[in-house]
Amino acid sequence: MDQAKSAKQTLTRRAFVRGTGLGAGVIVTAAACTPGAPPGGPGPNGSTPTGPTGPTPELQLSNIQGNILAGFNKDHQRMLFFTFPSGAAAKQLLSTLQEQVANSEEVLAFNSRYKAAASSNSPLPSATWMNLALTHAGLNALGVSRSDLQAFPDSFRQGMRARSGLIGDSGPSAPSNWITSGADHAVVILAADRLSDLSDAARTATSQIKNAGGTITFDQAGAAREDEPGHEHFGFKDGVSQPGIRGVTTPNSPDDPNQGVPGQDLLWPGEFVLGYPTQIPTGDGLNVQPGPLAVSGPAWTTDGSYLVFRRLQQDVAGFQSFVAGTAATAGMSEDLLGAKLVGRYKSGCPLERTEDQPVGLDTQLADPSILDPSILQDDKINHFEFGDDVDGNVCPRSAHVRKTYPRDDQTPTGGEAASQTHRILRRGIPFGASYLPESSSSENAADAAFPHDRGLLFLCYQSSIERQFEFVQNRWSNDEDFPTRGSGEDPIISQNASGAFRIPGSQAQQVTLQGFVTTTGGDYFFQPSIEALQFLATPQPAVAPTQTQPAVQPVPAQPAGQQPPAGQQPTPQPPQGRPPTKGQTVRSQSDGGQNQRGQNQGGQNQAGQNQRGQNQAGQNQAGQNQGSQRQTRRQPRDSA
Numbered sequence: 236m237d238q239a240k241s242a243k244q245t246l247t248r249r250a251f252v253r254g255t256g257l258g259a260g261v262i263v264t265a266a267a268c269t270p271g272a273p274p275g276g277p278g279p280n281g282s283t284p285t286g287p288t289g290p291t292p293e294l295q296l297s298n299i300q301g302n303i304l305a306g307f308n309k310d311h312q313r314m315l316f317f318t319f320p321s322g323a324a325a326k327q328l329l330s331t332l333q334e335q336v337a338n339s340e341e342v343l344a345f346n347s348r349y350k351a352a353a354s355s356n357s358p359l360p361s362a363t364w365m366n367l368a369l370t371h372a373g374l375n376a377l378g379v380s381r382s383d384l385q386a387f388p389d390s391f392r393q394g395m396r397a398r399s400g401l402i403g404d405s406g407p408s409a410p411s412n413w414i415t416s417g418a419d420h421a422v423v424i425l426a427a428d429r430l431s432d433l434s435d436a437a438r439t440a441t442s443q444i445k446n447a448g449g450t451i452t453f454d455q456a457g458a459a460r461e462d463e464p465g466h467e468h469f470g471f472k473d474g475v476s477q478p479g480i481r482g483v484t485t486p487n488s489p490d491d492p493n494q495g496v497p498g499q500d501l502l503w504p505g506e507f508v509l510g511y512p513t514q515i516p517t518g519d520g521l522n523v524q525p526g527p528l529a530v531s532g533p534a535w536t537t538d539g540s541y542l543v544f545r546r547l548q549q550d551v552a553g554f555q556s557f558v559a560g561t562a563a564t565a566g567m568s569e570d571l572l573g574a575k576l577v578g579r580y581k582s583g584c585p586l587e588r589t590e591d592q593p594v595g596l597d598t599q600l601a602d603p604s605i606l607d608p609s610i611l612q613d614d615k616i617n618h619f620e621f622g623d624d625v626d627g628n629v630c631p632r633s634a635h636v637r638k639t640y641p642r643d644d645q646t647p648t649g650g651e652a653a654s655q656t657h658r659i660l661r662r663g664i665p666f667g668a669s670y671l672p673e674s675s676s677s678e679n680a681a682d683a684a685f686p687h688d689r690g691l692l693f694l695c696y697q698s699s700i701e702r703q704f705e706f707v708q709n710r711w712s713n714d715e716d717f718p719t720r721g722s723g724e725d726p727i728i729s730q731n732a733s734g735a736f737r738i739p740g741s742q743a744q745q746v747t748l749q750g751f752v753t754t755t756g757g758d759y760f761f762q763p764s765i766e767a768l769q770f771l772a773t774p775q776p777a778v779a780p781t782q783t784q785p786a787v788q789p790v791p792a793q794p795a796g797q798q799p800p801a802g803q804q805p806t807p808q809p810p811q812g813r814p815p816t817k818g819q820t821v822r823s824q825s826d827g828g829q830n831q832r833g834q835n836q837g838g839q840n841q842a843g844q845n846q847r848g849q850n851q852a853g854q855n856q857a858g859q860n861q862g863s864q865r866q867t868r869r870q871p872r873d874s875a
Contacts, residue, residue, distance in 0.1 A: 290525065291481060291482055292481055292482045292503065292504055292511055292512055292525070293482070294339075294482045294483065294504060294508075294511070295538055295764075296338065296339040296340040296343065296483075297338050297339075297340040297341075297765070298338065298538045298764045298765050298766055299338060299339040299508055299538050299540075299764060299765075300336055300337070300338060300339065300366045300367070300539075300540075300762050300763075300764065300765065301336075301337035301338055301339050301341070301342035301364055301366055302337075302342070302364070302366050302424065302426070302662055302696075303339060303507060303508060303540045303660065303696045303762065304339045304343075304480055304483050304504065304507065304508065304660070305339045305342035305343040305346060305483070306342075306346075306660075306662055307337075307342065307364045307424075307426035307662070308346060308349075309362075309364065309426035309427055309428055309433075310427075310428060310458060310459040310464075311426065311427050311428070311429070311430045311432075311433040311456075311457075311458050311459075312424065312425065312426045312427075312433070312456070312457040312458065312664050312692070313424075313425045313433055313436075313437045313454065313455070313456050313457075314422055314423070314424055314425075314453075314454070314455040314456075314457070314544075314692065315422065315423040315425070315437065315440055315441060315444065315451055315453075315454055316415065316416065316419040316421070316422045316451070316452045316453040316454070316455075317419065317420065317421055317422075317423070317444050317449050317450060317451050317452055318373075318376070318418065318419060318420045318421075318449060318450045318452060319373065319376045319377065319420045319421070319449055320447055320448030320449050321376075321448075323774065324447055324448050325376050325377050325378070326377060326378070326771070326772050326773070326774055327447060327772075328443070328444065328447035328448075328449055329367075329377065329768065329771060329772040330769075330772035330773075331443050331447065332365075332367055332423065332440070332443065332444075333367065333765075333768040333769060333772055335365045335440075336365055336366055336367055336765065336768060337364040337365060337366060338765055339483075342364060343483070345360065345362050348360055359428070361427070361428035361429055361432065362427070362428065363425070363426070363427040363428075363432045363433065363435075363436050364425070364426045364427070365423060365424065365425050365426075365436065365440070366423075366424050366762065367421060367422070367423050367424070367762070367768065368421065368422050368424070368542045368760035368761060368762040368763075369420065369421045369760060369761055369762075369763065369771075370394065370419055370420055370421065370758060370759070370760055370761075371384065371387060371391055371392050371394065371759075371761075372418070372419075372420055373419070373420030373421045374387075374761070374771075376420050377771050377772075378775065379771070382533075383532075383533040383535075386532050386533045387531070387532045387533075387761070388531050388532070388699070388700070388701065389701075390700040390701045390705065390759060391532075391541060391700060391759050391761060394417075394758055394759055395410075395543075395545075395757045395758045395759050396410040396413075396417050396758070398705070399754075401705060401709055402705055402708045402709055402713075403708065403709065403713045403729065404754045406750075407750065407753045408750075408753050408754035408755075412755070413546075413754070413755055413756040413757070414453075414546070414755050414756055415452075415453050415546060415755075415756030415757065415758070416452040416453055417758070418452065419452050419453070419758060421760075422544070422760060423440050423444075424694075425437055425440065430458075437454075441454075453756070455546065455666065455692060456666060457664035457665060457666040457692045458664065458665065458666070459664065459665065460665055460669050461669075462669050462671070463669070466581070467549070467665055467691055468549045468551050468665055468667070468669065468670065468689050468690060468691070469549060469551060469554050469573075469577075469727075469751075470573075470581045471573075471577050471579065471580075471581050471583070472579070472581065472582060472583030473663075473665075474661065475579065475583045475616060475617065476498075476499070476617050476636070476640065477499070477660065477661065478499070478500065478501075478502045478506070478507075478655075478658045478659075478660065479494065479495035479496075479499045479500060479501040479502065480501065480502060480504050480507065480660075481501045481502065481503055481504060482504055483504070484499070484501055486501065487614065488614075493521060493523050496613045496614045496617065496618075497590065497614050497615070497617070497618040498589075498590075498616075498617035498618040498619060499617055500521045500655060502514055502655055502658060503525055503526065505526070505527075505528060505529035505698055506529070506655075506656070506658060506697065506698055506703075507540055507659075507660050507696050507697055507698055508529070508538060508539070508540050508696075508698065509529045509530065509531055509532070509536050509537055509538065509539050509540065509698055510528060510529060510530070510536075510537035510538055511528060511529060512525030512526055512527070512528060512529075513525075513526040513527055513528070513529050513656070513698070514526055514652070514655050514656045515652065516648075516649060516652055516653040516655075516656045517649070517652055517653070518652040519650075519652075520643070520650070520651050520652065521651060521652060521655060522652045522655075529698040529699075531698060531699060532761070535763075535764075535766075535767045535770055536761070536763070536764075536767065537764065537767075538764030538765075538766070538767070539761060539762055539763045539764050539767060540696045540697065540698065540761075540762050541696065541697055541698065541699070541700050541759065541760070541761055541762070542694060542695070542696055542759070542760040542761070542762050543659075543693070543694065543695050543696075543697070543700060543704045543757070543759060543760075544692070544693070544694050544756075544757050544758055544759075544760065545692075545693040545754055545756070545757035546666075546690070546692060546693075546754070546755045546756035546757060547690045547691045547692075547693050547728075547752050547753070547754060547755070548688060548689070548690040548752070548753045548754075548755045549689060549690040549691065549751065549752055550750070550751050550752075550753070551670035551689065552670060553749065553751055554751045555670075555672070557749060557751070558572055558573050558576070561746050565738065565746070568601075570601070570602060571599065571600075571601075574586050574598075574602070575630075575631055575634060575738055576634060576635065576726045576727065576736065577634060577635045577636060577727060578630050578631075578634035578635055578636030578637050579636055580602040580604070581602075582602055582604045582605075582611060583604075583611055583616055584598075584602050584603055584604040584610050584611060584616070585598075585616070585617075585619050585630070585636075586598050586599075586629055586630040586634070587619040587620070587621060587624060587629055587630050588619065588629075589610060589615050589616070589617075589618045589619045590615075590618040590619065598629065599629065619642075620642050620643040621637055621641060621642050621643060621644045622642070622643040622644060622645075626739050627722075627739045628739050631722075631723070631736070631737065631738055631739060632644075632718055632719065632722040632723075632739075633715075633722045633723035633724060633725060633726065633736060633737065634726075635725050635726065635727040635728065638711050638712050638717065638724075638725040639707055639711060639712060639725065639728075640654070640658070641654050641711075641718055642654070644718055645718070646717065646718045647717070647718070648710075656702065657702065657703055657706050657707055657711075658697075658703065659695040659696065659697045659703050659704060659707070660695060660696040660697070661693070661694070661695050662694040662695065662696065663691050663692055663693045663694050663695075664691075664692050664694075665689070665690070665691055665692070666688075666689065666690060666691070666692050667687060667688050667689025667690060668687060668689060669689070670687065670689065690752070690755075691752075693757075696762070700759055708728075711725070712724065712725035712728050712729050713725070713729050721737065722737065723736045723737045723745075724736070724748065726748050726751075727751065727752060728752055729748070736748050
């Protein structure tokens with residue numbers, strides 16, 4: 236971005252973003268690194284981790300919307316779903332909104348400032364961010380050409396409602412019961428440190444949409460829980476594990492230059508943003524070499540990402556009752572049974588021993604972090620694998636975090652290198668009031684009979700909806716035979732009507748699950764780059780918008796672990812302006828086509844996911860390790 240353009244954006248956002256100064260934080264981008272050097276600079280204590288690394292990608296951070304590679308990390312959020320007015324007014328409205336959209340460069344800079352202020356007990360800065368994503372119908376309303384509309388993958392073209400059978404949304408979770416409209420053109424996501432700032436921003440955006448002739452179809456608020464900041468409604472720490480991103484996340488592992496903090500593998504940015512190298516699914520452990528470029532849609536989709544939104548209602552009273560009753564018959568504490576279901580204690584401490592865990596702290600007796608709080612530090616909390624616990628005696632193979640991110644487990648599709656091609660960047664936040672066990676018995680009885688509307692606003696970013704979100708949801712979470720026959724379904728987010736959870740050990744047990752998480756809305760969006768938003772908002776020579784689309788035929792319900800029949804896939808165009816690097820190929824990630832990355836694919840992670848506590852997108856970000864500061868960034872269900 237040139238200086239004039241940068242200055243213009245700063246001016247147009249000045250009244251919208253408070254407390255943000257790009258000059259206050261230095262961001263070391265990939266462009267400043269040499270090929271093969273660790274992204275982000277030296278490691279701990281100024282040292283440079285040694286070992287084989289791949290070249291560092293050059294990221295166009297000023298062109299990538301905020302919240303994708305750099306999480307907003309705010310305590311308050313609003314999602315405004317809307318439809319465009321007809322005709323030229325649609326582009327005029329988009330033109331107005333896109334001037335307020337944050338980019339990854341400025342969000343990273345602010346997060347760095349925030350982290351520095353928190354660590355030094357200085358006054359915390361604040362900011363209000365906005366981004367914008369479009370449905371396939373929204374692109375059509377903006378007059379996108381027929382050929383470009385057809386170039387998008389089937390999953391995005393069809394939308395979540397049509398593919399609900401594939402991801403297991405049936406019964407109470409069926410689209411007929413959803414409270415979201417399903418006819419949206421776009422969503423504006425607003426995030427702020429202060430509720431008053433968020434309210435002001437939402438009021439402004441709502442007026443702009445309505446004054447332009449648009450219609451707000453759904454308005455959803457989310458917020459970090461004040462009674463348990465950083466925890467989702469079942470009480471578990473959120474956002475404990477996120478992928479590291481090459482070119483964004485600083486290597487901070489003293490032993491491995493291909494990790495952010497220990498246990499956080501650095502993945503190629505093409506897993507999350509189009510137009511960049513992806514992961515190679517083969518090899519012993521993490522494959523550090525760059526794979527083909529991520530391509531999925533028209534050429535102008537470069538620097539964009541696919542956004543999955545799910546509104547997940549949580550039955551907290553039902554979950555607590557189930558845990559209490561089952562623990563009594565299973566002969567274990569409620570805390571341990573809850574940890575067996577999730578794979579972590581409520582503190583975020585993993586059931587598996589971390590590499591640095593002192594001898595004598597048995598995770599099967601109690602939460603080790605009670606005696607050793609250092610286990611919860613960023614450089615320890617994810618420093619573990621599952622490979623030595625093949626039978627799941629420590630962490631059941633169907634525990635939520637193990638189902639949604641098997642780490643070094645051997646699975647039907649391969650080992651760790653293959654599993655890393657199904658990761659997502661989670662950006663969720665709780666909604667609704669907390670369930671308080673100390674409330675009066677009559678209040679709790681009423682809440683149990685008619686559950687309060689509380690849960691998780693699950694959001695995740697990826698370059699392929701099918702290979703990432705849908706794959707994890709269908710092929711991993713909902714499949715009782717993943718990773719091995721009879722493992723059981725994910726007890727937290729599986730959307731199958733019924734299922735079993737198996738607790739291995741000397742007295743192996745099986746318990747029948749009930750649904751604790753219900754889908755009440757959702758859709759698939761594309762979040763364009765900053766330049767693509769400007770392109771879409773610019774009046775084009777008259778191009779007839781696609782006529783009424785033929786009714787989308789729902790994808791029939793598939794047995795968990797199976798894929799729908801492959802639909803005909805258009806050939807995506809390669810991104811313009813970013814040719815492959817030497818020795819690199821361009822790979823289409825058109826959803827719906829099988830054998831991407833050398834294996835069959837289908838869907839992804841943690842609907843119940845904890846996303847917000849720490850480690851978002853890159854370790855440069857201010858949402859981490861904020862000590863006693865209150866801004867504990869929300870982040871739903873843990874996928875790792």
